[in-house]
Amino acid sequence: MQQSNETAERAPRRLTDPASMRALSHPVRLALIEVLTLRGALTATQAGELIDETPTTCSFHLRQLAKYGFVEEAGPMPGRSRPWRITRLGWSLENDAADGTTEAREHAVAARHLGDMTLERQLDRHRSHDHGAERAHTVWWVTPDEAAELRADIDALVMRYRDRLRDPATRPPEAEAVEVVVLTHPFA
Structure with a gap:
């Protein structure tokens, strides 16, 4: 059964390409995805203030995320402002490549690295809000x-x-x- 375009756009992006996984496997890029998810479209300057990074650093990483389809320009704003937004809400990662080929090994390594980075970020946030957090x-x-x-x-x-x-x-x-x-x- 085919998903409608609207349903597919609403679903988290399923990451299967090792290059895309590696592109997302950077603390600043993960932080940018998180802040854009929570706050909506932001400029590099606005995002930098929220994640404690320079606008130059954020601009570089936003362009890298755009190259792999994670973010896009949100449209014109007054002056030189260049807001960015996420293209899909969330992503999913499955490490189901186990046939022993070089491609499967690259997939497994990239998936493991991104999964570990993401889990550590999630656990760090959980630990910092452990006052009454449910488990x-x-x-x-x-x-x-x-x-x-x-x-x-x-x-x-x-x-x-x-x-x-x-x-x-x-x-x-x-x-x-x-x-x-x-x-x-x-x-x-």
Whole structure:
């Protein structure tokens, strides 16, 4: 079943290309993606103020992100302002390349590096807000098909609030940005 263009544009970008994974595997680039996701279109100067980097550094990294399709120019503004916006809300990463070829090894290395960097950023944020942060842990005995179904169910549940990222007018007044991190892996 084909996804509609609107549904495909709303879905997180699935990263399968090692070059794109490597392009995103930089702390400043990840910070830029995060701030653009939370704040919407920003100039390099505005983004730099929010992530504590220089406008020159942000401008360079925004151009690199644009080269790989993660961000784009948001349109003209008065003067020389050049705002940027993300092209897709979120990304997903699966390391399913295991056939032993050079390409599969490159994919695995790039996916592992980006996944580790992202997880460390998420855990650092979690640790810094640990005052009352919720945690849950459980173990299930499931088949691979059931595990995939479980992941799809969790994704559907979390995606219920996705429109609030794209359209701030849909956010209730007391709403705040909450990061949801779901980890699934064999318990061995």
